[in-house]
Amino acid sequence: METNSLLFLRAVQLAVIAAHELVGKNDKNMLDQKAVDIINKLLINNDVKAKIAIGEGELDAAPMLYQGQTFSHQQAIIIDIAVDPIEGTVPASKNEPGSISCIAIAKLDTMLQIPEMYMEKLFLSKELGxxxxxxxxxxxxxxxxxxxxxxxxxxxxxxxxxQIIIKTMQKLGIKVKLINEGDVLGAIDVVLKQADFLYGIGGAPEGVLMGALAIATNYKMFARLTAYDQVWPNEMETKVRMEIEQRALAHKKINYDTVFTERDLVTDEETMFFAASLTGGTILKPLQIIANQYVVHSFIGYNNIYHQIISKYPITNDAEDLLNQYSK
Structure with a gap:
């Protein structure tokens, strides 16, 4: 892929460094904003020829890292980006395991711009798939x-x-590993052989990130959209959300029965996936401060190979200093 891929590794690493100061401070929105700001500035500073295919809240009209945003002063956009600046803002705000920053990149117009909905997802090895x-x-x-x-x-x-399917799995003798947030991180743990598969209903935009992860690491994924009223049948906003979903589905010419595989979500065989750990998962350790350095544990998937990387950044006044130091 015609781009500096290490820039995206740096983006997720600086995102978790920027968010680190708010870990355990019970302010998930500001924690997320710190990561958004640093990724946005890094991509703009480097004139990245990319557009956001999947980004911050579509329904919230996010001002940065929103669907369709570009970063280059030139018009030669060449790649799509799917990004979750911090997956697992709630556990991070409570200083609990389960939060990462993640980005996937692919050739232009190869990522499905999925509506901001719920999605039923199954992530597993190619053999089982x-x-x-x-x-x-x-x-x-x-x-x-x-x-x-x-x-x-x-x-x-x-x-x-x-809860019902968890009990079904347990009756069948399947070992169930529960996580509170972050099914992208859960899918990484499947790649890292911590479980045979991941299943459940989570965010649809994260499904594109998981699709890229599947292609990049030679895994398999199945998915279909789930109606809001199936998850939240009695909420005040359910009727409005269902109307929004119906319009989005009609626009995309898909429905709740449409089955997606990883190659429906991302059609680029050279897609790349990057993640950096903030509060950690089963294998990816949380960001640590050791000997006046940030120690960041990261994951890269590309071309059927994955890498676990430990990077060390000097501690400075804040992440903005690191951004200026490592922008180019």
């Missing part, structure tokens, strides 16, 4: 997987919407 018919009920899919591999383990968000 080869036997899956995602149009079947999840209970049937689990039985199919168990016929191929015994002693299965699953990562799943510990949410009310998942």
């Amino acid at each position: 080869a036997v899956i018919d995602f149009s079947q009920p999840i209970e049937n899919i689990l039985e199919t997987l168990l016929a191929i591999k015994k002693n299965l383990s699953c990562i799943i968000l510990n949410k009310p919407r998942h």
Whole structure:
């Protein structure tokens, strides 16, 4: 891909450094804003010829890292970006495991600009994915997987919407690993062999990041959109959200039954995925301060290979100093 890929690694690393000062301070919005600011400035400072395909809240009309935003003063846009400046702002604000910064890049117009909705997702190895018919009920899919591999383990968000399927998995003898936030980080843990698969309903925009991760690391993903009223049937905003979803689906010419694979979400075989850990996962350790340095644990997936990287940055007054030092 015709771009400086290490710039995007630096972007997620500086994002977690910028957000680090607010870890445990119970201000998830400001923590997220710190990461947004630093990524936005880094991409602008480097005149990155890219546009945001998936970014900050579409419904919130985010002022930076929004869908369609570009960074280059020139018109020769060559890549798409999917970005979650901080996935897991809630655990980060509480100083709990489960938060990363992540970016995926791909050739221009190869990332599906998915509406800001919920999405049912299944992320697993290619071997297990080869036997899956995602149009079947999840209970049937689990039985199919168990016929191929015994002693299965699953990562799943510990949410009310998942309690029934969690109990079903446990009855089937599947080892369940619960996470509170962050199914992109959960998918990374699947790649790192911490579980056989990830399943559950999470954010649709994060699905594009997971699709890029699947292609980059030779994994498999299935997904379909989930209606807001299936997750929040009794909320005051449910009716309005459903109307917004219907318009978005009509515009995209898709529906709740449309099954996506990773290559429907991202059509570029050379897509790259980058993540840096803020408060850590199973393998990725949290950002640490050791010997007056930030020690950042990162993950890169590209061309069926993944790398775990430990980077060390000098501690300065704030992340802006690092941005100026490492912008070019």
